[in-house]
Amino acid sequence: MLSQKAKYALQALLALAELDEGDSLMIGDIAEKQRLPKRFLEQILLDLKHQGVVQSWRGKNGGYALLKSADKITFGEIVRIIDGPLAPLPCLSRMAYRKCDDCVDEERCAVRRVFASVHDATTEILDSMTLTRALNGGEVRELLRGTG
Structure with a gap:
């Protein structure tokens, strides 16, 4: 589940993405x-x-702005920064892999197989959805069809 902190981070970044350069x-x-x-x-x-x-800058004209272009910042990147790995199971994580304590056979685990599909779809969507795309009404269905 997405944390409130990650949701706030995305909302703040979307506000910054709407700014004019400078x-x-x-x-x-x-x-x-x-x-x-x-x-x-x-x-x-x-x-x-x-x-x-x-x-960020201090002073009268200070504040926050994006350091990278909004079309280079993905939802996946931000969720990982704030909440950590996207994997729903430790045995699916690429960055924090850990065998499940109760696992007998990872290759034959039906739970792992189902959640691997969920994880792959989630990762594909979050890593394809940029701030710019989200602001422009980018639809997840388009990403899944490969037309986004």
Whole structure:
């Protein structure tokens, strides 16, 4: 399940993605526009800054802006930064693989097989959905058909 922190991060980034190049938004403006708790948003943006997703400036014309183009930032990247691996089972994770404690035979595990399909579809969608695509009304159905 997507954490509230990841949801807030995506909402904040979508607000920043709507800005014209060279513009920035103060945390308070993002919080107000997206109806997010300001104190929580401060920590989220700091995490995203440390990961090279956003940049910030101090002062009268300060604020936050995307460090990369909105068409290069995917939902998958942000969810991984905030929530960690996307895999629903530890035995499916590429970055944090761990054999399930109760596993007898990974290759024959029906639970693993079903969730591997879920994981593959989820990963494909999240890694294809950029901030730009989401703002432009990108449909998940288009991604699944390969027409997006």
